[in-house]
Amino acid sequence: MQLEALYQQVILQHYRHPHNRGVLDAPDAEVHLRNPTCGDEITLQLHVRDGTIEDVRFSGQGCSISQASASMMTQRLKGKPLAEADALSARFTEMMHGSAEAAVDRNLGHLRALAGVARFPVRVRCALLAWNALGEAAKQVRTNGPG
Amino acid sequence: MYVGEIRQEFPILQQQVNGHPLVYLDNAASTQKPRRVLEALDRYYREDNANVHRGIHELSRRATEAYEAARVRVAALFGITDPAELIWTRGTTEALNLIAGSWGMANLGPGDEILLSVMEHHSNLVPWQIVAGRTGARLRFLEIDEQQRLDLSGLDELLTERTRLVSLCHVSNALGTINPIREIAARAHAVGAVMVVDGAQSAPHLPVDVQALGCDFFAFSGHKMCGPTGIGGLWGRRKLLEAMPPFFGGGDMIEFVELERSTYAPLPNKFEAGTPAIAGVVGLGAAVDFLAEIGPEAIQAHERYLLGYALEQLRAIPDLRVFGPEDIAERSGVISFTLADIHPHDLATILDAEGVAIRAGHHCTQPLMHRLGVGSTARASFYVYNTTEDVDRLIEALQRARTLFGY
Ligand SMILES: Cc1ncc(COP(=O)(O)O)c(C=O)c1O
Numbered sequence: 001m002q003l004e005a006l007y008q009q010v011i012l013q014h015y016r017h018p019h020n021r022g023v024l025d026a027p028d029a030e031v032h033l034r035n036p037t038c039g040d041e042i043t044l045q046l047h048v049r050d051g052t053i054e055d056v057r058f059s060g061q062g063c064s065i066s067q068a069s070a071s072m073m074t075q076r077l078k079g080k081p082l083a084e085a086d087a088l089s090a091r092f093t094e095m096m097h098g099s100a101e102a103a104v105d106r107n108l109g110h111l112r113a114l115a116g117v118a119r120f121p122v123r124v125r126c127a128l129l130a131w132n133a134l135g136e137a138a139k140q141v142r143t144n145g146p147g
Numbered sequence: 148m149y150v151g152e153i154r155q156e157f158p159i160l161q162q163q164v165n166g167h168p169l170v171y172l173d174n175a176a177s178t179q180k181p182r183r184v185l186e187a188l189d190r191y192y193r194e195d196n197a198n199v200h201r202g203i204h205e206l207s208r209r210a211t212e213a214y215e216a217a218r219v220r221v222a223a224l225f226g227i228t229d230p231a232e233l234i235w236t237r238g239t240t241e242a243l244n245l246i247a248g249s250w251g252m253a254n255l256g257p258g259d260e261i262l263l264s265v266m267e268h269h270s271n272l273v274p275w276q277i278v279a280g281r282t283g284a285r286l287r288f289l290e291i292d293e294q295q296r297l298d299l300s301g302l303d304e305l306l307t308e309r310t311r312l313v314s315l316c317h318v319s320n321a322l323g324t325i326n327p328i329r330e331i332a333a334r335a336h337a338v339g340a341v342m343v344v345d346g347a348q349s350a351p352h353l354p355v356d357v358q359a360l361g362c363d364f365f366a367f368s369g370h371k372m373c374g375p376t377g378i379g380g381l382w383g384r385r386k387l388l389e390a391m392p393p394f395f396g397g398g399d400m401i402e403f404v405e406l407e408r409s410t411y412a413p414l415p416n417k418f419e420a421g422t423p424a425i426a427g428v429v430g431l432g433a434a435v436d437f438l439a440e441i442g443p444e445a446i447q448a449h450e451r452y453l454l455g456y457a458l459e460q461l462r463a464i465p466d467l468r469v470f471g472p473e474d475i476a477e478r479s480g481v482i483s484f485t486l487a488d489i490h491p492h493d494l495a496t497i498l499d500a501e502g503v504a505i506r507a508g509h510h511c512t513q514p515l516m517h518r519l520g521v522g523s524t525a526r527a528s529f530y531v532y533n534t535t536e537d538v539d540r541l542i543e544a545l546q547r548a549r550t551l552f553g554y
Binding site: 002003004006007012016037038039040061062063064065120122123126 | 488489490491492493496497500507508509513516522523547551552553
């Protein structure tokens, strides 16, 4: 039962046909993160204009959870203000730590399909990999200033 | 061999995990402990606990006796005729670091070469990187062929008078490949090189006789052979060990100490500074008694039977790719595989939900994964207590994974 909740169609869909996979020309921020225990890795790139994420791409390799999380995250954030990314990231992290309230938060949209990951503590870091990269990228934008 | 009876000796196997009877197939990472090992640890701490080699009192005498008696029994299992050549370490990693840090630092210099292979565990790679960095020696690597066996066609070119040391795994933890150590050791000796064997995956699973292997050093870990964690060993030839400088300095490894200099104790104490893992040694002794009673030949035959049984069923699963040699005689009870586009971590999670414990990841062999063109694999590995029912449960769980992923 829990497994079905984990491996929902929408997650497999994003795993097999990820959105925003690729590389950007002259990104304003670029972050490469690895999960040394399992070898998963992600490179996340942002184009930011006037505080808004104009474009976002990711590349790398990983399990269905990390890839689906990255795909849904980028889909949800494209065209949104950086400030919204921060808030969403905080909410998503709450959901990963088992918050029932976050798991029904409409703001999270499709990302709620990942709520089941919270029941598999060793897989939470897979779901958070892209979000950790996002946090680093946002930091880069704020220190370097967007283009 | 009555697997049913053997299983009864392992309390940990009599449990449910995620609502299913536990199927433990992560033995290459660490093995479970039979009752007699648990009891030996308990009895040691209840009745005999004291420091070794130091006290005049009765408990210290008993602790020392148990500590040294275990050395004799473990030595016997590996065909070591002089137990003083067997040094206790924390495990394979410490044993390999000891050789690199002591023999390597004393004997290597610019222009010298260390020959390894691309299938080595990080613990038989990183210590040599460190010592190469410090001494100016150069690392060279044997490649693997299309069946993930060592490619010995490159050996003549790689093994030269510059080669001072060859260090290879006896059995690959990521592939199960059994390497032809005896042949390689003979060729290493022909050019005057020292032969080191990482026995972490052979000591528990194959009959091992260090003399017959023809190596100069042999490293192993107790926790992979039914013993406690934190204890393992290094066997080395007396001549080499006596010529080597100590690795750790401290109590127990000295004869006489002055402020500016010391003289060192004879083998094996010279390499056993400080209070050792006495309980660990006692537990390892009990584990070795258990393995010796069953017999390494019987253990290998049992695992080979399970391997054949498993491979036949795994090869019938569409899109399942098994790594390692085709010929079962060239492999030990380790099966690395991938299944369609299902990431190994997803496989491991799905199997765990079915009570089946496997490993997924790079298995501390990142360069090998790179050679295989994968980021990671799933790995099932057997031991003496596994059964054909365990294999059946593995296969069923893999079918479940296929269903969940829409196959
Ligand atoms: C082939 C091989 N070498 C070395 C090691 C390191 O052993 P330990 O971690 O017990 O020191 C392992 C264990 O994972 C292994 O499989």
